[in-house]
Amino acid sequence: MSNCPRCAQRVDSQAVKCPYCRTTLKAFGHPGIPLHRAEGETFLCDSCTYHEDDSCNYPQRPYAQTCTLYQNYLETQEQQLTPPVYKSPGGIEGFKLWCQRNKGLAFVLALLIISFLVTISR
Ligand code: SF4
Ligand SMILES: [Zn+2]
Numbered sequence: 001m002s003n004c005p006r007c008a009q010r011v012d013s014q015a016v017k018c019p020y021c022r023t024t025l026k027a028f029g030h031p032g033i034p035l036h037r038a039e040g041e042t043f044l045c046d047s048c049t050y051h052e053d054d055s056c057n058y059p060q061r062p063y064a065q066t067c068t069l070y071q072n073y074l075e076t077q078e079q080q081l082t083p084p085v086y087k088s089p090g091g092i093e094g095f096k097l098w099c100q101r102n103k104g105l106a107f108v109l110a111l112l113i114i115s116f117l118v119t120i121s122r
Pocket of ligand 1: 044045049057061062063064068069070071
């Protein structure tokens with residue numbers, strides 16, 4: 001769910017039009033193409049990455065109030081500054097990964113465990 005930019009009602013995030021005020025929420029009638037919309041009398045280009053790096057050649061630049069390609073400049077910068085978080089898998093997957101990385105040690109440990117089991121079973 002997301003909020004309609006015009007009437008602020010909660011609407012399905014896949015909705016092409018707002019069911020309350022009929023504002024177009026997606027571009028070309030396709031739920032997979034978001035249509036970004038400026039608030040009030042502002043222009044999207046003022047905060048857009050492609051305006052900042054001068055790579056946009058859309059005709060509505062620099063006065064776009066709706067745009068399918070808009071990317072917030074500050075959000076892009078934040079993403080570039082935030083280091084990616086690598087999460088190591090846990091459980092069986094983590095154990096398998098550890099064994100693949102430390103084959104020699106895993107082999108020695110397996111031998112020790114088998115020897116120990118043989119010894120205590122006598
Ligand atoms: S991509 Fe859209 S919002 Fe960004 S500069 Fe171009 S026209 Fe403006
Ligand atoms: Zn609405």
